[in-house]
Amino acid sequence: MFSKLLIANRGEIASRIIRTCQRLNIRTVAVYSEADQEAPFVKEADESYLIGKPRVNESYLKIDNIIKAAKETNAEAIHPGYGLLSEHAGFAKRVREEGLTFVGPTSELIAMMGDKIAARQAMEMAGVPVVPGTMEAVADVQEANKVAEEFGYPVMLKAAAGGGGIGMQAVKTAEELEKAFEGNQKRAQTFFGDGKMFIEKQIINPRHIEIQVLADEHGNAVHLFERECSIQRRHQKVIEEAPSPFLSEETRRRMGESALKAVQKLRYTNAGTIEFLVDDQENFYFLEMNTRLQVEHPVTEEITGLDLVEQQLRIAFGEKLTYKQEDLLIQGHAIEARIYAEDSNTFYPSPGQLTKLTLPKGDGVRHEVAVNADSQVTPFYDPMIAKLVVHADTRKEAIEKLTKALHQYEIEGIKSNLTMLKRVVTHEQFTSGAATTSFIEDYYLPSLTNQ
Amino acid sequence: MNEIKASMAGSVWKIVANEGESVTSGQDVVILESMKMEIPIPAEQDGTVKELKVGEGDFVNEGDVIAIIE
Numbered sequence: 263m264f265s266k267l268l269i270a271n272r273g274e275i276a277s278r279i280i281r282t283c284q285r286l287n288i289r290t291v292a293v294y295s296e297a298d299q300e301a302p303f304v305k306e307a308d309e310s311y312l313i314g315k316p317r318v319n320e321s322y323l324k325i326d327n328i329i330k331a332a333k334e335t336n337a338e339a340i341h342p343g344y345g346l347l348s349e350h351a352g353f354a355k356r357v358r359e360e361g362l363t364f365v366g367p368t369s370e371l372i373a374m375m376g377d378k379i380a381a382r383q384a385m386e387m388a389g390v391p392v393v394p395g396t397m398e399a400v401a402d403v404q405e406a407n408k409v410a411e412e413f414g415y416p417v418m419l420k421a422a423a424g425g426g427g428i429g430m431q432a433v434k435t436a437e438e439l440e441k442a443f444e445g446n447q448k449r450a451q452t453f454f455g456d457g458k459m460f461i462e463k464q465i466i467n468p469r470h471i472e473i474q475v476l477a478d479e480h481g482n483a484v485h486l487f488e489r490e491c492s493i494q495r496r497h498q499k500v501i502e503e504a505p506s507p508f509l510s511e512e513t514r515r516r517m518g519e520s521a522l523k524a525v526q527k528l529r530y531t532n533a534g535t536i537e538f539l540v541d542d543q544e545n546f547y548f549l550e551m552n553t554r555l556q557v558e559h560p561v562t563e564e565i566t567g568l569d570l571v572e573q574q575l576r577i578a579f580g581e582k583l584t585y586k587q588e589d590l591l592i593q594g595h596a597i598e599a600r601i602y603a604e605d606s607n608t609f610y611p612s613p614g615q616l617t618k619l620t621l622p623k624g625d626g627v628r629h630e631v632a633v634n635a636d637s638q639v640t641p642f643y644d645p646m647i648a649k650l651v652v653h654a655d656t657r658k659e660a661i662e663k664l665t666k667a668l669h670q671y672e673i674e675g676i677k678s679n680l681t682m683l684k685r686v687v688t689h690e691q692f693t694s695g696a697a698t699t700s701f702i703e704d705y706y707l708p709s710l711t712n713q
Numbered sequence: 714m715n716e717i718k719a720s721m722a723g724s725v726w727k728i729v730a731n732e733g734e735s736v737t738s739g740q741d742v743v744i745l746e747s748m749k750m751e752i753p754i755p756a757e758q759d760g761t762v763k764e765l766k767v768g769e770g771d772f773v774n775e776g777d778v779i780a781i782i783e
Contacts, residue, residue: 603748611748613722641722645748
């Protein structure tokens with residue numbers, strides 16, 4: 263196994279990776295910005311290395327600085343975490359060119375999956391169902407309208423290089439498309455340096471269900487079942503669970519097989535997630551593939567008993583998977599709630615000084631935390647400050663455990679989404695397993711004005 | 714005269730209305746970026762942008778004056 267790993271990330275995921283490394287006797291190097299000097303992960307690592315100013319493009323996205331840190335600390339491998347450089351093909355390539363191991367798939371596959379149009383084409387070739395829509399970029403708003411008429415409104419206008427909901431908009435009519443096209447194209451150009459747009463038929467009231475896969479470099483691959491991530495605000499996940507309360511055993515099996523087919527066809531390696539939209543008839547359509555560890559990976563760990571970071575490191579080191587698909591079983595039910603520094607009603611971020619942080623304890627209650635009780639939550643990074651994960655025998659018990667834990671959870675000094683989470687997990691649509699991706703719009707936000 | 718203040722700490726992502734431009738109440742003057750989210754900062758009254766106190770890329774703290782509307 264590696265003797266020293268550099269973590270090119272921050273916050274809770276850096277702490278999470280350090281924890282596994284400590285168990286596996288791998289020394290760790292944290293890289294950090296000036297804004298993160300006091301962050302827990304910097305102290306938890308065996309060594310830490312300042313790589314720049316607070317803003318991500320002056321620190322966590324500075325490839326040269328990260329490579330320099332790896333060289334100077336003699337790290338053998340780099341784990342990119344999620345977000346930041348984790349899906350930057352050029353970074354993966356550079357890491358390998360420098361003679362280091364990148365914990366993740368090849369840069370070619372990262373690039374292919376990062377281009378949503380190329381990914382759609384690859385998945386269709388692999389026999390995975392994709393959302394009906396254009397298989398090429400649309401040149402301009404006229405062509406966009408032409409294909410939208412063909413597939414029928416409503417459609418989703420999407421940036422090929424998009425992510426996190428940026429450059430993406432649902433449009434119901436030609437007029438809406440006209441208004442939305444240029445703005446989203448511009449935004450995609452600004453954020454991703456690529457203004458290519460494409461059109462997908464809008465799947466009405468879908469669920470967001472994704473399949474976790476693991477593949478070694480010797481041709482072995484397994485899927486670790488699904489995670490349902492339908493509770494989202496601003497196209498970002500808030501609550502995730504495994505297994506899905508909605509899927510039949512038959513659909514679960516077909517989705518898993520579909521994901522494995524894609525992995526084998528693409529010769530994908532390391533951990534990855536294939537995201538699907540699932541309609542109310544249980545038809546599933548490829549949405550995108552994430553070529554990295556996901557924020558919500560803990561729910562999969564809870565129901566499979568596997569440590570996904572350990573699996574990633576073993577695969578990157580060249581080890582073979584030691585289990586087969588038939589060895590894997592779903593054990594109980596797990597739910598994750600993302601704790602955001604943001605207003606519970608408007609979802610506007612709330613940076614500031616924490617004055618209190620109380621984490622509930624209990625059997626089957628797990629925390630992944632980026633902060634401590636006197637941390638400064640800065641405006642420079644994602645508002646997610648912690649994750650609360652529960653595991654129980656049944657979904658009902660898991661929801662009870664989560665509800666209790668959320669009520670004992672205390673955050674003071676900044677606004678948090680705890681109030682929102684408490685409302686969501688006790689809402690009948692959620693507890694009955696009926697929630698879809700429009701839950702926040704259709705049920706949560708209306709419930710606020712009714713009060 | 715009316716001062717427009719930052720509703721939270723963040724950086725100035727975009728200037729939407731330049732100095733000398735007339736704006737109506739509720740119209741966005743600048744867009745801040747904080748915690749990976751864009752937060753539009755609107756004018757609170759009709760008028761003209763007399764002075765912009767910030768430029769794109771500048772960091773502002775909560776309460777900092779962003780622009781003066783006259």
